[in-house]
Amino acid sequence: MPKLNRSYPLIFFFIVAVSATVRPHSGIPTPQLKSTPIPRGATTGGISIPLRRRAVFTNSAGVFDKTKALAATVATQNKHRQNLINLEKNKGRAAFNAGAVIKPVATIPTDILDELIKLKLKRQAEPLTDENQDVEWAGPISIGTPPQNFIIDFDTGSSDLWVPSAACTSSVCSTKSKFSANSSSTSALQTGTFQIEYGDGSQVTGPIYTDTVNVAGVGAAKQTFSAVTTLSPSFEGDPADGILGMAFPSISNLRQNPFFTSAHAEGTVPTNAFAFFLSQNNSELYLGGTNPALFVNGTLEFHAINPKSGFWQIPGASAKVDSTVAVTNFETIVDTGTTLIYGPPDAVKTLYAAIPGSAVFDATNGLYSFPCDSVPNVAFNWGGLDRSITADNFNLGLTAVGSSACVGALVGLDLGLGTGIWLLGDSFMKNVYTVFDFNKTAVGFAGIAV
Structure with a gap:
């Protein structure tokens, strides 16, 4: 794949006159807040950073690319394994979610590894072909004096x-x-x-x-x-x-404050919050508040998190299929560094059971299919509004060429993060405007402006 052109996109600056105080992370669980509507314009402005979009796991024929999806899943497993190792070193096992366990290193199956090697050789033979638009939610940063420029993947699921x-x-x-x-x-x-x-x-x-x-x-x-x-x-x-990384210091391998925490402590960002708008085009990371032009109805709905685990982890979640509540009382980690949605195998099985015509596609890897002509309305809720996943974001592609079945973006997999813990990646986040607020110790969701 060719190197990205490093002529960076235009960055817009927003001027504000607001002060905020740093509230240090105490490691004490925060009680669940009632979902709180925030009027448009109530949050402060900041700095808008355009992002390049991440790849999807669908090939040019519209078929689910299992090889790439499983490789990404292994990377997700090992990222969060490392997070638990870091958390244990920094805070001790008392900070773990109930049922959390550091699993062995996940490995890429031999057949998948062989396929990845073939893809690598193909890329080397055709260096100008970007066949899978293999990009992430990445944007520009600089390090040093004079500045040295880099393209970085901004990840709310890690801290380094x-x-x-x-x-x-x-x-x-x-x-x-x-x-x-x-x-x-x-x-x-x-x-x-x-x-x-x-x-x-x-x-x-x-x-x-x-x-x-x-x-x-x-x-x-x-x-x-x-x-x-x-x-x-x-x-x-x-x-x-x-x-x-943009999570909490307690899961830092470096055992230091993440960048955004440092920047706010130094007063270079106006408000102790940042927001993501992830879409097919014009994706944005907003540092220091929210961009009201990108969310609808003039409101944000905030949900308190439990920062003890080091993650942006929201308790009190439920999941629906159409009008049926399929799973209740679980916790969700919001992770921009992950593409798919992962839940405990039994809970995910229960959810797919509520989808007419669904079937197991790959039992070993927790993958399910559903009828392509009847994409279910899957939604998450934390005591306020339903946050639905669009058909385009739930559908990962055909199970095979000519098939009438498609693969769902919800995967049944135990990541070791704890009992009843789900991981919400891009497949969910592309449906909402998401705010990560350190002062509120909360995550906010709003409907996105279309």
Whole structure:
């Protein structure tokens, strides 16, 4: 896949005159708040950052791309495995959700790995073909003095920032922008090593630094991050150079504040909240409040989270199929770094049982199908409005060429995050405008402007 053109899109700045105080994370569970409507314009402005969209798991023939979906699922499993390892080191097992367990490293099945190798060879043979639009919710940042530019995947399901190092000489790093500590007058090497393990047996590892990090004018003067010297082949062909985590400090591998927490503490962002608008076009990360032009009806509905686990985790959820409430009283982690929706296998089985004509597509991997001509209206609710998933976002494609069955974006898989914990990725988030508010200790949803 060709390197992204680094002529960055126009960034819009919004001026505000509002002050906010930092409320430190206490690790104490917050009681569930009643869903609170917030009038349009009540939230503060901030800075808008255009994002490039993530790939979908549907090939050019309209068929579900199981190879890519399963590879992404393994990456999701191992990301959250690492989060639990980090949480245990930082806060102890007492911070775990009930039933949470650190599972063994998930591995990519041999047949899937072989298929991925074939796809890699095909990309190498046809370097100008972007057959799967393999991009993420990524945008530009800079690190160092003078600034070194990177394209970053903004991830609410993790808490660390890392980019490739100039010392990384592998083929995976050859298409990436790389950080040179020697070229930055503000760079400072720290003690320790950053390390994450991936399902193909590889790792992302590197030294730890502090330096100036800037995202569209929002800056942190001494932000901790890693410049990785080894990069997993899992990132081959990925147009993002690295990841910027936006969850809570308690799941940080670096054991430091994430970028947004640092930026707000330094007063470079007006409000201690950020928001995502994810869509086919014109996706946006908004730092320091909300962009009212992107949500409808003039309201946001906030739901208190339990930050003890380190995630943007909302309790009190239910799931519906059309008018039928299928599953109740579970918790949801909202994760921009994940594409699909994952729930406990038994709960997901119960939900699909409420969908007429649904069937098991792949029992081993928790995949289900449904009649393509009758896409169900699946919705989540936290005590307020239903948040429905559109047909386009629930449908991952045909089970096979000529089939009348399609694969659903809801997967039955135990990620080890705890009893009754669901993970809501892009397939859900593309249906709502989502606000992550540290001061309210809450996540807000609104209908998106079409």
